[in-house]
Amino acid sequence: MPDAESLLNLAQDQGAVGEFLRENRGDLVPAENEPGVFWLLMSPVGRPNDRFLARLVWTSYPQAPPSVRFHDRVGGTFAVPCAWPAISGYRIGTWDICKPFTAEGYALHPEWRQGPTAWPTVGNPFLWVASVLQNDLNLSTGRAG
């Protein structure tokens, strides 16, 4: 569970995230009784009826990246191919996003912690993660399964 400072930082930044997602026909829903956990409802810009649900888990904000996985429904499972968008680096089977904006990606590639791929801690990293997910979705070719 995130510490009190992380929760305060998240509370400060999540408003802009919700606004960004709603501008893109999505939404941000804090998980009930799970501090630091958020559900991001999103759809690609060219396919507004194609809905995806990402679960973000923050443990230390903004110091550490979140765990990011796509789920079939709120409270459901991530181990379903059709819940994931077809995007390079978004991996079925291992159920992770191997890119330098997720906890899973940095765990697989410690070298990303240095240089231009290092996790950013300035500005609004929560908003940045949401924007990366949205931009990736906009380029997706459909669902993974």
Added chain:
Amino acid sequence: MADQNKPATAVKVTVVFPLGIKPFHAEVAPTAIVGTVLSEAMTFFGVKADGQTVYYLTHKGQRQAGDVKIGDLAGHAHAVEFNMAKELIQGA
């Protein structure tokens, strides 16, 4: 960045970058292109593209090519807001 002889219909440009402390603001001629605004915004935010990251501007969720004229996006509003995206060229 503002042209000294900018026309009365200069366009107010705002670029929002999630990892920036504050937005980038400028006034440009309608004939200015997205690529120029992107370059100025990247300088403002202190970032550079490299082999692993690229930056681009989106407007209303759509990525904008560098040669698009600002005036074509602003229309009668004479103002346009962009989001600057940082794309990570990585993957499994």
